[in-house]
Amino acid sequence: MNGRRIGYLAAIVTIAASGYYFFVYLTRWEWNRALTSGVILLAAEIALFGALVLDRIGKLRGSLAPVSPGRRDPRPQVLARIRESAPAHRNHFAWLRPDSTNVFVPVLLGAGVVVSGVAWLVERVARATAGKQMERGLALQLDVLAPPAEGLIVREADPFSLFAPANGPKAGVS
Amino acid sequence: MKRAIVYLVLIVGGVFGIKAMGDATQTRVDERHDDMKTEVVVHLEGKNYRQSLDTAAFALWGSCSATVGGDLVDPGIEPLGDGTYRFAMTPSLGHHGKERLLGCLRDLGIDRVKSNVESVNDVPLV
Numbered sequence: 001m002n003g004r005r006i007g008y009l010a011a012i013v014t015i016a017a018s019g020y021y022f023f024v025y026l027t028r029w030e031w032n033r034a035l036t037s038g039v040i041l042l043a044a045e046i047a048l049f050g051a052l053v054l055d056r057i058g059k060l061r062g063s064l065a066p067v068s069p070g071r072r073d074p075r076p077q078v079l080a081r082i083r084e085s086a087p088a089h090r091n092h093f094a095w096l097r098p099d100s101t102n103v104f105v106p107v108l109l110g111a112g113v114v115v116s117g118v119a120w121l122v123e124r125v126a127r128a129t130a131g132k133q134m135e136r137g138l139a140l141q142l143d144v145l146a147p148p149a150e151g152l153i154v155r156e157a158d159p160f161s162l163f164a165p166a167n168g169p170k171a172g173v174s
Numbered sequence: 175m176k177r178a179i180v181y182l183v184l185i186v187g188g189v190f191g192i193k194a195m196g197d198a199t200q201t202r203v204d205e206r207h208d209d210m211k212t213e214v215v216v217h218l219e220g221k222n223y224r225q226s227l228d229t230a231a232f233a234l235w236g237s238c239s240a241t242v243g244g245d246l247v248d249p250g251i252e253p254l255g256d257g258t259y260r261f262a263m264t265p266s267l268g269h270h271g272k273e274r275l276l277g278c279l280r281d282l283g284i285d286r287v288k289s290n291v292e293s294v295n296d297v298p299l300v
Contacts, residue, residue, distance in 0.1 A: 027198035030278075030281040
């Protein structure tokens with residue numbers, strides 16, 4: 001007899017005895033004793049009910065558990081059936097098979113990569129060469145807007161020539 | 175049919191059981207005699223009771239006197255020594271009255287006092 005059965009037996013004996021004395025004390029008009037027996041009766045009933053419910057819950061949990069905690073190796077029949085019903089292996093790179101002609105997308109992807117690389121190379125070369133050439137062209141175009149090299153005022157050799165008469169030499173001056 | 179018989183037996187048993195419990199726990203008319211008295215001898219034991227046992231005897235009588243009608247016969251609560259007390263009531267108590275009174279006396283109604291009814295006798299009132 002295990003501990004659980006001993007506990008159940010003790011609870012049942014307690015319920016029976018306290019229930020018997022509950023009525024005995026009632027018939028003897030001993031209310032305090034009857035109340036005490038009633039409290040013991042209720043406590044034993046609650047304990048027994050709780051133990052039964054917990055036991056039932058434990059059994060339900062055990063029945064719902066997929067694998068018992070103590071079991072390490074699966075049953076071979078179950079394992080074989082699972083392997084039989086497993087889906088066929090899927091080849092995710094079937095399009096790479098040599099006998100397959102459905103290679104348009106990968107070729108397109110590969111061509112895109114190559115074209116992107118070429119474009120990157122062209123852009124680098126252009127940045128290194130075309131910029132300087134365009135700067136030279138722009139500087140030449142802006143040359144027409146530059147002021148004359150000798151300046152806008154013509155310098156005379158004789159600064160007093162401005163005071164000379166416009167039509168021949170004046171009288172009295174020799 | 176068998177189930178009906180079982181139900182009938184259970185119902186009849188329940189009715190008689192409830193009636194028996196009612197007779198045992200409810201107040202019923204008793205046969206009492208005016209020329210008789212019911213003499214009760216009680217033994218008291220106190221555990222950390224801070225007063226004398228005489229006080230406990232009076233407290234016990236005061237607590238249980240309401241369960242029965244009648245008068246306390248002189249000389250009242252009489253100490254017989256060693257925690258034993260005797261008192262008598264008239265008219266004499268009937269069966270149900272004795273059950274109520276003795277149940278109250280034995281019921282640990284006074285804190286720290288344990289009482290034990292030693293004898294209950296119906297004797298002529300002199």
